[in-house]
Amino acid sequence: xxxxxxxxVATASLAGCFGCHMSLLDIDEHLFELVxxxxxxxxxxxxxxxxxxxxxxxxxxxxxxxxxxxxxxxxRQHCKILVxxxxxxxxxxxxxxxxxxxxDDCLRQVYQYRIGMTDAGIPDDPELPLLLERVHPIxxxxxxxYFLPGCPPSGEAIWSFLSDLLAGxxxxxxxxxMHFD
Amino acid sequence: xxxxxxxxHAAAARYEHDATQLLQILIAVQDELGYLSPPALTAIAxxxxxxxxxxxxxxxFYSFLYTxxxxxxxxxxxxxxxxxxxxxxxxxxxLCRKLWLERGKLSEDGLVSIDTTSCTGLCDQGPALxxxxxxxxxxxxxxxxxxxxxxxxxxxxxxxxxxFFHIDDNICRRDALLGTPFKPxxxxxxxxxxxxxxxxxxxxxxxxxxxGGAGFTTAVKWxxxxxxxxxxxxxxxxxxxxxxxxxxDRVLLNSFADHVFEGMTLASWATGAQLGLVYLRGxxxxxxxxxxxxxxxxxxxxxxGKAILGTPGFDxxxxxxxxxxxxxxxxxxxxxxxxxxKRGTPRIRPPFPVVRGYLGRPTVVNNVETLAKTxxxxxxxxxxxxATGTRQSTGTKLLSVSGDCAAPGIYEYPFGxxxxxxxxxxxxxxxxxxxxxxxxxxMMATYEFHRSIACEDVPSAxxxxxxxxxxxxFEIAHNFVDFFVHESCGFCTPCRLGTxxxxxxxxxxxxxxxxxxxxxxxxxxxxxxxxxxxxGLGTTAPNPVVDTLVKFRPAYERRMQSLDFEPAFDLDAxxxxxxxxxxxxxxxxxxxxxxxxxx
Numbered sequence: 001x002x003x004x005x006x007x008x009v010a011t012a013s014l015a016g017c018f019g020c021h022m023s024l025l026d027i028d029e030h031l032f033e034l035v036x037x038x039x040x041x042x043x044x045x046x047x048x049x050x051x052x053x054x055x056x057x058x059x060x061x062x063x064x065x066x067x068x069x070x071x072x073x074x075x076r077q078h079c080k081i082l083v084x085x086x087x088x089x090x091x092x093x094x095x096x097x098x099x100x101x102x103x104d105d106c107l108r109q110v111y112q113y114r115i116g117m118t119d120a121g122i123p124d125d126p127e128l129p130l131l132l133e134r135v136h137p138i139x140x141x142x143x144x145x146y147f148l149p150g151c152p153p154s155g156e157a158i159w160s161f162l163s164d165l166l167a168g169x170x171x172x173x174x175x176x177x178m179h180f181d
Numbered sequence: 182x183x184x185x186x187x188x189x190h191a192a193a194a195r196y197e198h199d200a201t202q203l204l205q206i207l208i209a210v211q212d213e214l215g216y217l218s219p220p221a222l223t224a225i226a227x228x229x230x231x232x233x234x235x236x237x238x239x240x241x242f243y244s245f246l247y248t249x250x251x252x253x254x255x256x257x258x259x260x261x262x263x264x265x266x267x268x269x270x271x272x273x274x275x276l277c278r279k280l281w282l283e284r285g286k287l288s289e290d291g292l293v294s295i296d297t298t299s300c301t302g303l304c305d306q307g308p309a310l311x312x313x314x315x316x317x318x319x320x321x322x323x324x325x326x327x328x329x330x331x332x333x334x335x336x337x338x339x340x341x342x343x344x345f346f347h348i349d350d351n352i353c354r355r356d357a358l359l360g361t362p363f364k365p366x367x368x369x370x371x372x373x374x375x376x377x378x379x380x381x382x383x384x385x386x387x388x389x390x391x392x393g394g395a396g397f398t399t400a401v402k403w404x405x406x407x408x409x410x411x412x413x414x415x416x417x418x419x420x421x422x423x424x425x426x427x428x429x430d431r432v433l434l435n436s437f438a439d440h441v442f443e444g445m446t447l448a449s450w451a452t453g454a455q456l457g458l459v460y461l462r463g464x465x466x467x468x469x470x471x472x473x474x475x476x477x478x479x480x481x482x483x484x485x486g487k488a489i490l491g492t493p494g495f496d497x498x499x500x501x502x503x504x505x506x507x508x509x510x511x512x513x514x515x516x517x518x519x520x521x522x523k524r525g526t527p528r529i530r531p532p533f534p535v536v537r538g539y540l541g542r543p544t545v546v547n548n549v550e551t552l553a554k555t556x557x558x559x560x561x562x563x564x565x566x567x568a569t570g571t572r573q574s575t576g577t578k579l580l581s582v583s584g585d586c587a588a589p590g591i592y593e594y595p596f597g598x599x600x601x602x603x604x605x606x607x608x609x610x611x612x613x614x615x616x617x618x619x620x621x622x623x624m625m626a627t628y629e630f631h632r633s634i635a636c637e638d639v640p641s642a643x644x645x646x647x648x649x650x651x652x653x654x655f656e657i658a659h660n661f662v663d664f665f666v667h668e669s670c671g672f673c674t675p676c677r678l679g680t681x682x683x684x685x686x687x688x689x690x691x692x693x694x695x696x697x698x699x700x701x702x703x704x705x706x707x708x709x710x711x712x713x714x715x716x717g718l719g720t721t722a723p724n725p726v727v728d729t730l731v732k733f734r735p736a737y738e739r740r741m742q743s744l745d746f747e748p749a750f751d752l753d754a755x756x757x758x759x760x761x762x763x764x765x766x767x768x769x770x771x772x773x774x775x776x777x778x779x780x
Contacts, residue, residue, distance in 0.1 A: 016556075060422065066756055066769065066772060069772060070772075075456060076746075081187060102758075103758045103759060104762065105756050107759070107762055108762075111210075122762045122763055123763070124762075124763035124764055124765055126767045126769055126770070129761065129769070130756045130759035130765065130769075130770055131756075131759045132755040132756060132759075133754075133755040133756075133757075133758055134755065136748075140748050140749065140750075141748050141752070142746050143696075143698050143745065143746035
């Protein structure tokens with residue numbers, strides 16, 4: 001009897017702090033169980049640069065620049081199930097605090113007018129992705145199938161959520177694990 | 182500020198420093214001061230000896246109470262779909278241009294502000310607007326010119342041309358209620374001759390059902406109130422006719438007020454209530470003086486007051502309460518909260534108002550039309566009344582017909598009349614849809630015009646808005662969704678957020694950014710609203726969208742940008758600032774990878 005095929009999972013952190021990825025590692029001994037069941041595709045854990053066909057895509061962080069959009073679209077295109085993981089992916093989170101200011105003012109304040117600036121000027125290297133006017137939660141850019149709240153979601157919450165997904169159950173966090181902070 | 186103190190004390194004194202009269206006191210203070218400033222709210226709280234937070238909470242709840250300075254002329258255009266169809270948005274823009282101001286903002290000299298308000302109940306003679314609470318009908322370009330001139334010359338509203346404020350009844354079809362001559366007191370004499378119990382028996386025989394929309398059997402309500410423990414029972418007349426497209430109560434109160442007050446007295450005879458309250462929507466305030474005259478006349482004739490018609494122990498009198506712009510207050514328990522001077526948040530039932538209503542007393546809440554109908558029952562007997570209409574919906578129903586038809590107005594039909602018959606009578610042609618029962622009612626398509634207006638088929642509180650094939654069903658639903666967002670009382674999360682989410686999707690589709698997946702999300706929000714809302718406002722709010730999605734789906738689909746997901750805005754345009762600041766025009770500076778912005 002051949003081993004059952006593993007579920008392919010991809011992960012990415014957009015405008016986030018990698019805290020959700022750290023929390024994923026916090027599932028501790030469940031990691032052994034997880035690698036029995038899944039194979040990681042594009043992810044900071046594998047350093048694979050582009051996403052292939054996957055069952056599950058986990059997105060941490062909101063969308064703040066053009067590159068985030070390309071990554072997010074690539075995930076949407078290749079992942080059957082796309083999950084917004086954590087406060088930033090769901091609401092924009094901390095990076096979205098800049099939405100209270102105009103991008104113009106933000107960039108000028110930081111790169112032109114800041115006291116003590118030498119060689120002032122807004123960076124224009126084509127290597128740098130352009131910033132969007134506002135930071136968006138990912139569901140404003142692509143269709144999102146599930147939302148896993150928390151800042152970050154605890155390891156326990158992530159494990160509960162992934163176990164449901166992998167087993168074919170509609171994910172439903174128990175009340176004690178459902179929190180937004 | 183002595184002036185504020187004086188005004189507040191006078192208003193509080195008029196209502197005997199009774200905190201349950203807070204709403205009336207706030208209205209009275211605002212009438213004098215123009216708006217409810219923080220010192221005024223503090224003075225009211227101190228005078229009534231209640232927490233200031235409560236005063237602020239109530240002042241903040243009602244649309245027609247202002248906690249910020251407003252213009253000496255406050256102009257509010259009715260924003261119902263029928264007003265929009267008659268050109269209200271263009272007229273609003275025109276007046277803003279002529280007076281040099283932005284919609285929703287006070288002019289710099291503090292003279293005038295212009296905005297929109299929910300349906301004012303004048304759909305048969307719109308577009309309508311309110312100026313300092315007074316209704317102006319049939320607004321057109323000429324009237325806009327003259328209004329601009331009157332405001333510029335600062336002519337007091339009382340001195341504006343009387344024809345601006347002229348309101349017609351527009352009764353187009355009369356039946357049992359509108360077509361039978363009525364002598365005030367005659368129904369009461371008939372019922373008193375029967376005695377209290379037999380009169381209630383006649384009510385049972387009539388099978389009269391409430392005309393406000395829910396269709397509950399009136400006699401059951403009255404019996405429940407009569408049998409409820411407690412002495413000080415109350416009859417409330419719900420004259421908060423807020424359902425968009427409905428204006429029958431306006432006509433009844435204007436020309437058939439004796440029927441309504443006599444109906445309340447008949448309810449008092451059956452239940453033993455001694456206090457009657459009429460909750461009048463703020464938009465109908467202009468009716469107040471005439472209604473007071475009718476009350477005075479009835480008191481003088483011994484039809485109200487102590488020992489009515491010389492019968493010892495039959496004491497009943499009627500007081501008025503004014504609303505201040507809140508659709509949800511048409512819901513009976515929200516109305517009771519409002520009557521008690523609170524925010525209009527619906528209560529949890531049970532206990533039902535007949536057991537614990539106004540100030541915890543057994544209370545009957547009946548619609549204006551329901552009460553008027555009871556006069557017919559007293560005069561003709563319950564069986565005769567039950568012989569008209571349909572088996573489950575007896576008697577006649579007043580329909581408020583508006584929209585695309587030759588003769589908008591009030592049409593009285595026996596229950597069971599087909600939609601097609603009404604359309605024929607009002608001179609509608611090329612009709613593609615009829616909204617029956619208002620924003621919360623049902624949108625009927627051509628293949629359903631054979632169906633009949635009755636509780637057992639198409640129930641209705643009376644609105645009947647006609648749309649011909651030049652109208653866009655999506656726009657109609659969009660208008661109703663905006664209405665519900667504005668009118669959600671904000672108490673429960675499913676309704677507060679659900680209506681706003683729904684509006685987000687409708688706005689997105691209207692802007693041409695819609696995607697098919699949004700329709701699935703709309704279905705999900707609709708289910709949430711229906712199943713999880715605290716009161717009927719939330720559970721019926723999705724109706725216009727549910728109906729149009731089933732019956733007019735292409736009106737949505739043809740607006741779709743794509744079959745997959747699309748953001749609700751132009752994504753590439755969001756990179757424009759960064760492109761400008763960096764001076765970049767390389768392929769990576771555009772989301773679609775070439776040097777042109779997306780079409």
